[in-house]
Amino acid sequence: MNLALPQIKNLSIREQSLDTLREAILSGELKPGQALTETDLARQLGVSRAPIREALRILNSEGLVETIPYHGTTVRRLTKTDIEEIYSMRILLETYAMEQVIEKCQPADLQRLREIVDRMVRAGDAGDLIAVNALDRDFHDALIEMSGHQLLHSMWLMVAMKVRQVMALVNRRNTDLTLIARKHLPLLEAMEVGDAAEAKTILGRHIATAGDLIAEDWVEP
Amino acid sequence: MNLALPQIKNLSIREQSLDTLREAILSGELKPGQALTETDLARQLGVSRAPIREALRILNSEGLVETIPYHGTTVRRLTKTDIEEIYSMRILLETYAMEQVIEKCQPADLQRLREIVDRMVRAGDAGDLIAVNALDRDFHDALIEMSGHQLLHSMWLMVAMKVRQVMALVNRRNTDLTLIARKHLPLLEAMEVGDAAEAKTILGRHIATAGDLIAEDWVEP
DNA sequence: TTTTACGTCATTGTCTACAATCTACAAGCG
């Protein structure tokens, strides 16, 4: 018997609340400084306070919200220093992953990355900003994943979340999409010839310039 | 009026429970695989389940425990791979911190480190294992802190917790205390002359050998 | 006018009771 029935997912209310709130924060729907009162959230999501509280504790330990006892929970504010730290940590984690991946040098991995970049280039030519961003995330996510380093991956998830949030909050200046996509090409080439030093340099610069652009005209509300 | 009265700490029950449980895990009192039933914990700590649950959610997102829905929470098991990952991450984070610290080169920082090492050497000569360990932690903690990188610090806290747990669980072979303490001396010298490359190399080896010793004869229960 | 004391209100912290779910084992059926 195999009817290909869809898996029934029965996530707990806590998990659903957590996902909803986190998504709202990362998408910029909930802005830094915004107060999150448990009662309101519970009413809005149609649940009781208990699962909301547990979700908020998790978001707190993820560094997305801040809680002051008996005072309230707010979406964590992002300073310019935060941005710089996020991007410097990105460089550290990703270049390390790059090193590990090149060391193992699995052809299948390289092909997977190349496919992502190809699609990114096509999306860039088509002017599809959203697709380019999604594929860019996929690329860097894949890189970390391919390192096979679980702890690295979990740390990177934290940083990647904050990157998403920053990207959602920043007033995107008219960026050259085709340029972003094509910037990944020399990186891929360095990986294919196994030049770890070159690949790390390119990747580092790639991330640093992206971070600098954002940190440069970051205005704190 | 200044009676030097001790500060009255009125931490929430959740925080107290969290600290208690975390300490129990990191000290090895609660061993990997150990089941943590909310009702039992609540009864033992003399509180209700609600704050216990919130504490467990936090420990879960810190990676110290694992929760399976409707099944229970257990202390996370540590595999040999986990150990290797923990120590490789330590190297990555600490060498980066070292780079940052040397770049800024504050004499006061160096002096602070030297004081810690001096005390460590003395404790080593006195055969005080506990003091040596505490001072070793202080040293590496100070190094990270002096980098002034908050995000780095928060990530390092996660790794440092797991290091503590591993250290508590491993059957310590009769290590040469004076050797451990004195191993920090060449590191300090490299820092004082501002030789970043040398300092990073020494630090990396220092941590790697410590990790290898532990990973080597790690037996999973 | 300034300062202090106090009461009100909103919000979080905690507790208890009840519902939902899982595991394991026993009972029914071929």
Add this chain to the structure above:
DNA sequence: CGCTTGTAGATTGTAGACAATGACGTAAAA
């Protein structure tokens, strides 16, 4: 005997009520 199905016990998930705390405004006193 083997498989499925039902049931019991334990554990987690959720809800709602109540207590504790802190902020703010108001009024009384210096």
